[in-house]
Amino acid sequence: MSLSSVRWGLEEPEKSQRRSSVENLRDFLRISEAAEYLGVSPNTLRNWENAGKIASHRHPVNSYRLFKKEDLDELLKQLQEARREPPKQD
Numbered sequence: 700m701s702l703s704s705v706r707w708g709l710e711e712p713e714k715s716q717r718r719s720s721v722e723n724l725r726d727f728l729r730i731s732e733a734a735e736y737l738g739v740s741p742n743t744l745r746n747w748e749n750a751g752k753i754a755s756h757r758h759p760v761n762s763y764r765l766f767k768k769e770d771l772d773e774l775l776k777q778l779q780e781a782r783r784e785p786p787k788q789d
Contacts, residue, residue: 727765
């Protein structure tokens with residue numbers, strides 16, 4: 700444990716805890732990867748996040764936007780269903 704860890708009351712995570720967080724990060728895509736997965740630009744994905752159409756998470760180390768693959772699949776499903784629906788007529 701480093702002196703700064705002692706000073707701030709932080710303990711280093713055990714190896715199993717560090718490994719599990721990396722395994723959990725495998726379920727996420729960075730914004731450029733997620734945009735490519737969806738077939739849209741990263742700016743479109745940012746706009747959708749700001750509009751509340753999809754949730755993002757932040758990387759614990761570098762604060763990059765991360766998107767769950769499950770959420771991306773659900774969004775793809777919604778987009779495909781919207782394309783199948785006939786246009787509304789007034």
